[in-house]
Amino acid sequence: MTSPRLLVNSETTKYPIYIDTDLRYQTYELINKSLDKKASAFIIIADDTVAGLYLDEIVQSFPAENKPYVATVPSGEASKSFEQYERLLTECLKNGLDRQAVIIALGGGVTGDLAGFVAASYMRGVRYVQMPSTLLAHDSSVGGKTGINHPLGKNLIGAFHPPSAVIYDSGMLNTLPEKEWRSGFAEVIKHGFIADPSFIKWVEENIQSFKSIKTDVLNELLRRSIKVKAEIVEKDEKEQGIRAFLNFGHTLAHSIEAELGYGRMTHGEAVAVGMLFALKLSEKVYKHSLEYESTCKYMNTLGYRLEIPAECNRDRLLERMKLDKKASYKQINFVLLKELGHPELLPVKENDISELLKKEGNLK
Numbered sequence: 001m002t003s004p005r006l007l008v009n010s011e012t013t014k015y016p017i018y019i020d021t022d023l024r025y026q027t028y029e030l031i032n033k034s035l036d037k038k039a040s041a042f043i044i045i046a047d048d049t050v051a052g053l054y055l056d057e058i059v060q061s062f063p064a065e066n067k068p069y070v071a072t073v074p075s076g077e078a079s080k081s082f083e084q085y086e087r088l089l090t091e092c093l094k095n096g097l098d099r100q101a102v103i104i105a106l107g108g109g110v111t112g113d114l115a116g117f118v119a120a121s122y123m124r125g126v127r128y129v130q131m132p133s134t135l136l137a138h139d140s141s142v143g144g145k146t147g148i149n150h151p152l153g154k155n156l157i158g159a160f161h162p163p164s165a166v167i168y169d170s171g172m173l174n175t176l177p178e179k180e181w182r183s184g185f186a187e188v189i190k191h192g193f194i195a196d197p198s199f200i201k202w203v204e205e206n207i208q209s210f211k212s213i214k215t216d217v218l219n220e221l222l223r224r225s226i227k228v229k230a231e232i233v234e235k236d237e238k239e240q241g242i243r244a245f246l247n248f249g250h251t252l253a254h255s256i257e258a259e260l261g262y263g264r265m266t267h268g269e270a271v272a273v274g275m276l277f278a279l280k281l282s283e284k285v286y287k288h289s290l291e292y293e294s295t296c297k298y299m300n301t302l303g304y305r306l307e308i309p310a311e312c313n314r315d316r317l318l319e320r321m322k323l324d325k326k327a328s329y330k331q332i333n334f335v336l337l338k339e340l341g342h343p344e345l346l347p348v349k350e351n352d353i354s355e356l357l358k359k360e361g362n363l364k
């Protein structure tokens with residue numbers, strides 16, 4: 001009998017997180033175990049790539065009399081759009097789903113955020129289960145932030161809507177391309193920077209390349225990284241305070257993603273660039289120096305490019321930062337590190353950001 005590895009117990013809800021290899025074969029059983037009351041129907045929402053790889057095996061875990069509906073979207077960040085959101089709502093309506101239906105988000109963060117937002121808003125809210133299939137989705141599947149992008153900025157339209165369960169079959173990561181490992185691993189390092197520098201050390205000692213990660217190390221990596229996130233979400237589900245720390249590196253990252261066009265750079269690649277910038281901004285603001293050189297070297301060996309892409313324009317990045325959800329009263333707020341593992345959310349002058357973008361990014 002599979003038991004949850006972690007439990008999230010936040011302000012509005014409680015839900016289990018299952019992490020193990022091959023959990024997809026028990027999907028139906030694990031979902032039913034986690035639901036407070038029976039589902040009237042299920043619909044699996046997946047992107048085309050993930051559907052091609054894992055949908056059949058997951059559907060097979062359902063009994064013949066209770067097979068799920070299925071809706072797919074094109075793979076990639078561009079699917080976090082009004083168009084796909086509307087299309088999925090229409091699918092739910094056409095299939096006659098009522099308020100007792102349960103949505104299953106099968107895929108990476110794009111599918112999770114999109115399907116989660118469908119769940120948050122369909123008939124004013126139905127239950128959903130996260131089945132993450134990327135490393136990055138260890139972050140996105142937990143905590144209930146759902147949403148879509150707007151051409152003017154990332155995740156600007158959305159809702160807090162926690163899942164009923166997270167079922168993380170780490171065996172699905174076997175087919176993940178190297179670039180996507182790198183993307184998800186940036187959020188792992190982020191969790192180390194904001195909460196537990198010893199975790200970064202453990203990661204550096206245990207992971208030299210993504211291809212060679214052993215199953216036990218992977219499951220432990222997921223458990224430790226999710227634990228950092230879950231503990232923050234438990235204390236501040238709706239981002240009234242400390243949850244903003246999970247946005248370390250994201251003020252610049254989201255601006256770069258929108259500026260380049262969604263999907264040109266993966267979310268995690270942009271977060272890696274944004275974290276280095278936030279570390280340097282921390283040094284400027286606090287007038288101290290932080291020891292992160294060895295982590296940058298380690299990230300370089302894993303193939304990260306930590307420079308701000310040269311196509312970005314400094315003024316346009318700044319304009320986008322003003323639309324960041326952490327901005328308040330027209331002031332840009334950054335998550336900075338007082339020390340490694342000790343974040344703060346602080347207003348930073350536009351001029352200081354602009355100067356550093358010029359110096360570090362060599363941006364016009």
Ligand SMILES: NC(=O)c1ccc[n+]([C@@H]2O[C@H](COP(=O)([O-])OP(=O)(O)OC[C@H]3O[C@@H](n4cnc5c(N)ncnc54)[C@H](O)[C@@H]3O)[C@@H](O)[C@H]2O)c1
Pocket residue numbers: 047048049050053075076077080107108109110111113133134135136137139140141142143144145146154155172173174175176177180183184266267268
């Ligand atoms: N809600 C949150 O708290 C939160 C947290 C972090 C990131 N996010 C969001 O998550 C999104 C990024 O998520 P992502 O990096 O998972 O992107 P993604 O969902 O686009 O997946 C990345 C790529 O990997 C493919 N893929 C997925 N699983 C696979 C598998 N097992 N084998 C082979 N290919 C697979 C997908 O088809 C896609 O092409 C961004 O939109 C970001 O804003 C949200």
Ligand SMILES: O=C(O)C(=O)C[C@@H](O)[C@H](O)[C@H](O)COP(=O)(O)O
Pocket residue numbers: 139143145154155156187239243244246247250325
């Ligand atoms: O869960 C959170 O809170 C995070 O900030 C996690 C981030 O890694 C994630 O990218 C999230 O989608 C960003 O949220 P947003 O509020 O900046 O859109």
Ligand SMILES: [Zn+2]
Pocket residue numbers: 139187250267271
């Ligand atoms: Zn992120």
